[in-house]
Amino acid sequence: MARILIVDDAAFMRMRAARLLSEAGHEVLEAENGRIAVEVYRREHPDCVLMDITMPEMDGLEALAEIRSQDPTARIAMLTAMGQQPIVLDAIKRGARDFVIKPFQPDRVLAAVAKLLAA
Amino acid sequence: MKVQLVNAYIAGALDVLGRETGGPVERGAVHVQASPHTTEDVTAVIGISGGAAGALYLSMSEETALAVVSRLLGEPFASFDEFAASGIAELANVVAGGASIALSDAGVNSMVSPPLLLAGAGVSLASFGIQRLMVPVSTSCGPMTIHVALR
Numbered sequence: 001m002a003r004i005l006i007v008d009d010a011a012f013m014r015m016r017a018a019r020l021l022s023e024a025g026h027e028v029l030e031a032e033n034g035r036i037a038v039e040v041y042r043r044e045h046p047d048c049v050l051m052d053i054t055m056p057e058m059d060g061l062e063a064l065a066e067i068r069s070q071d072p073t074a075r076i077a078m079l080t081a082m083g084q085q086p087i088v089l090d091a092i093k094r095g096a097r098d099f100v101i102k103p104f105q106p107d108r109v110l111a112a113v114a115k116l117l118a119a
Numbered sequence: 120m121k122v123q124l125v126n127a128y129i130a131g132a133l134d135v136l137g138r139e140t141g142g143p144v145e146r147g148a149v150h151v152q153a154s155p156h157t158t159e160d161v162t163a164v165i166g167i168s169g170g171a172a173g174a175l176y177l178s179m180s181e182e183t184a185l186a187v188v189s190r191l192l193g194e195p196f197a198s199f200d201e202f203a204a205s206g207i208a209e210l211a212n213v214v215a216g217g218a219s220i221a222l223s224d225a226g227v228n229s230m231v232s233p234p235l236l237l238a239g240a241g242v243s244l245a246s247f248g249i250q251r252l253m254v255p256v257s258t259s260c261g262p263m264t265i266h267v268a269l270r
Binding site: 012016055056082 | 135138139188191192201202203205206208209212213215216217219220223228229230231232233
């Protein structure tokens with residue numbers, strides 16, 4: 001079992017991901033934007049993070065960079081509808097270890113988590 | 120915007136919509152609309168910026184919206200509450216994301232903004248000088264309309 005932080009401004013999306021990961025035996029933490037994610041990460045040190053990109057207050061790419069500056073070993077995958085190549089490359093440059101493009105596919109999300117935890 | 124780019128954008132949107140609604144999506148005849156859109160029960164709006172700029176609206180009845188969120192979460196929704204609204208906003212976000220990926224593959228990069236949701240029919244929504252294409256679609260969750268206003 002791992003502690004996983006889900007970051008998405010859509011409550012519906014957080015619920016879908018949280019249900020999937022809880023059923024897979026993981027403990028789930030949630031944040032509704034990048035700023036809160038940075039705070040939760042600092043406080044809770046989850047084993048990995050699934051992060052949306054398009055969010056108010058602080059977007060996922062900024063939060064990714066901020067968390068990685070706090071903890072260079074942070075294991076973060078982007079879970080987003082924004083799958084254009086420049087954005088994928090930017091996220092990888094900032095330290096994302098995987099990139100899962102929505103729509104939400106349970107098998108793909110679980111595979112991304114397994115990959116993060118094995119890293 | 121060039122016709123082939125619009126077609127790529129709409130095809131990307133329909134591909135994602137079909138995956139999220141869990142069945143084939145049939146596209147009706149596309150209409151060009153000059154007048155403002157008068158909303159149905161539920162309308163999600165996504166702003167688009169970058170190489171393509173404008174907005175995408177996803178518009179539907181409350182009945183269709185409830186069928187969509189019930190399918191996505193795997194449990195029935197009886198009323199269109201804030202949580203269901205979040206589900207439709209997320210659907211629009213994913214549809215716009217899929218369309219943007221298709222546009223990116225055709226050489227035009229764009230960004231999408233966080234979704235806005237209008238709950239309530241009869242609101243007038245104008246795209247101010249940007250031509251709006253209205254694409255009626257039939258999905259396994261019910262009919263909806265994709266509006267694309269891009270330049």
